[in-house]
Amino acid sequence: MTELCFAEFAKCLQSGIQPPNDDKDVVGLLLSWITDMPGVADKKGNPVNIAPSLVSDLLKRKVDVPKAIKNACTTKKVVTEAIKHCTANVIPYLNPILSDDMFEAMGKAVEADTIIAIKKKKELTALLKNGKEAEFLGQMLIYIINRENRVSNSSIVSDDIPLLAEADYECPLCHAPLVDYVKNTPVKKYEVIKIYPDDISAVVSEFDPIPKPKKIDAPGNRIVLCRDHAEEYMVEPTAEDYFRLREIKDRLSSTYSLRVDINDATLEDEIQNVLYGLAGITDDTELEELSLDALRLDQKILPENRLLKNDETTRVLRYYNFIDNLFSAMDRDGTGDFDLIASEIEVAYKKLDTGQLSQDEIVEQLAEWIKNKSGVGNRNMRACHIVVAYFIQNCEVFREIPK
Numbered sequence: 001m002t003e004l005c006f007a008e009f010a011k012c013l014q015s016g017i018q019p020p021n022d023d024k025d026v027v028g029l030l031l032s033w034i035t036d037m038p039g040v041a042d043k044k045g046n047p048v049n050i051a052p053s054l055v056s057d058l059l060k061r062k063v064d065v066p067k068a069i070k071n072a073c074t075t076k077k078v079v080t081e082a083i084k085h086c087t088a089n090v091i092p093y094l095n096p097i098l099s100d101d102m103f104e105a106m107g108k109a110v111e112a113d114t115i116i117a118i119k120k121k122k123e124l125t126a127l128l129k130n131g132k133e134a135e136f137l138g139q140m141l142i143y144i145i146n147r148e149n150r151v152s153n154s155s156i157v158s159d160d161i162p163l164l165a166e167a168d169y170e171c172p173l174c175h176a177p178l179v180d181y182v183k184n185t186p187v188k189k190y191e192v193i194k195i196y197p198d199d200i201s202a203v204v205s206e207f208d209p210i211p212k213p214k215k216i217d218a219p220g221n222r223i224v225l226c227r228d229h230a231e232e233y234m235v236e237p238t239a240e241d242y243f244r245l246r247e248i249k250d251r252l253s254s255t256y257s258l259r260v261d262i263n264d265a266t267l268e269d270e271i272q273n274v275l276y277g278l279a280g281i282t283d284d285t286e287l288e289e290l291s292l293d294a295l296r297l298d299q300k301i302l303p304e305n306r307l308l309k310n311d312e313t314t315r316v317l318r319y320y321n322f323i324d325n326l327f328s329a330m331d332r333d334g335t336g337d338f339d340l341i342a343s344e345i346e347v348a349y350k351k352l353d354t355g356q357l358s359q360d361e362i363v364e365q366l367a368e369w370i371k372n373k374s375g376v377g378n379r380n381m382r383a384c385h386i387v388v389a390y391f392i393q394n395c396e397v398f399r400e401i402p403k
C-alpha cells in the first residue's frame, strides 16, 4: 500500500481476505453497506449502482468515490456503523496467514502519509498497536472514502495533445484550464473520455436509439474534459449529456483544423538542424541577463491572440522536452551554449518589440531571424517556429501582459 486512497486500501484488503475476493467482491464489501443505506442516491435520485465499470475505474484511480457515498460518510455515526460492519463482515473472513502482512502494510501507509493529520495518524496507529483491528479498519474505511482517489498530478500524454488543442486547452463544459503548470512543467488536469461510452450496460435503454460508432477508440469519439466533468460522464452517462458532448465535439473539430504539425518525425531532425545552426552564433555582444522566473506562455500571449496561443502551447507541449534535452546535450559536449543562444534571441526580440508589431508578427519575424541565423532553408520554417515557441515558454520572448 503506497498511498492513502480508496484503490490502495481496497487492494491491500484484497491481499489479506479469503475468497471470494475479486475486485467486485472487495469493492462491494467496502461500499455496498453504504449504498444500501436509505437516502444514498445519485443526482437523479436513483440508488448508487456499483457497476463493473465503476469498480474498475475506482481501482485504476480514474474516478473518485461517488459523491453520494462520500456525502454519507461525514458523520460520527457512520464511523460507528463502519466498525460494526467490519466486525461482522470483514474480520471473520480475513486470511489468518496473510492478515498480519496486510495490517502491517496499512500501518506503514498511514505512517508514511504526509497529508493525514497528526492526531488521526496517532489514533489509527494506536488502534493497530492495541489489536483493535475492526476499529482500525472501520476508521480507515471512512477516512479513505473522504480522501481523493484519483491520481493527482500526472504528466501529459503526447497522444492527447491534438484533443487538447482542439478544445483550446479548456474544459468545453466549464472552461476550467486542462493543463496546469507546476514549476513550469505542464501537468494534466483533464481526462480523455469516449463520447459514446465503452460501458453502457447501466444505461442501455437510454442509449438505445443512438447508433454505436464503428470505431469507438477513434479520435472522433474522444473529447477532453476537466476531471470532474469527465468523471460525472464516465460514472453516469446519460443520453442528454451524450447529445450535448456530440454537438460540442462536432463544433470543436470543425473549427479546429490541425494547423500545427505535432506528430511529424522529420520535424525533430529539422529542429536539431536549427539548433546546431544557432550554435554557430559567435557575436561578441554582451550577454543579456536571463530572467530567473521565466514566465509561461499563458501569462505572455494576449488573450485576443487565441489562435497564436493555442498553436504555441501545442508546440511547446510536444517539443519542449526534446529541445531541452538537445540543449543539455549541446552544453555538455560543448557544441553549443544555451545562455549565448538565449541571450541572442532576447536581443533580437527586443529589437522587434517596439510597439509597432503585433505578437503574431513578432513570432513570424523571430522565426525568420532564427532561420537566417541558423542557415537552414525555408523548408525548416516550421522547426524555426517551434524553437520560437520554446523560447516564449522558457525565456525572455514576450514580457508579461500588464495586469
Ligand SMILES: [Zn+2]
Residues within 6 Å of the ligand: 171, 172, 173, 174, 175, 176, 225, 226, 227, 228, 229
Ligand atoms: Zn469541466
